[in-house]
Amino acid sequence: MTPDIATQNPTRSSQRYFGIPLLAMAGLAALVLPRVVLHDLHLIDGGFALVNWPLALLPIAAWVFVTIRARSPHPFLTVLTIGIMSGLMMVVTHQLLWDSAFQGDLPVVGGSTFIPRFAAMVSGTVTGAAIGAISGLITWALASARRDAG
Secondary structure (H helix, E strand, C coil), X not given: CCCCHHHCCHHHHHHHHHCCCXXXXXXXXXXXXXXXXXXHCCCCCCCCHHHHHHHHHHHHHHHHHHHHHCCCCCHHHHHHHHHHHHHHHHHHXXXXXXXXXXXXXXXXXXXXXXXXXXXXXXXXXXHHHXXXXXXXXXXXXXXXXXXXXX
């Protein structure tokens, strides 16, 4: 007898598909937030590589490592999904810190801040998806090599 889809646990079915629970994927996506917050509050400068680069790259390395370690059946889609989640988290964080990020000199187009805010939402989501796709391809290649090696 097939169980009713309404009674299935979505966390359990997502874990079967991705190899990682959705809550863990959200946690991995949230690893990008310290850099976003520190940057928007002007506590780190984009050019200060000693702090900025590790905060930008270590979360992505964690996505790849955890996905391979979990032997995800769909490593590309798993990391792509984490990337999209991180993009959405970045969008929310940037919107919440908008005034601080621009230090009172808010961008205005046509007398309104709506267009710059909307553009930031689109670009943040696309950036998260692009990082997820590129990292997902790397993860897929590494997972394939691991499977081939035995």
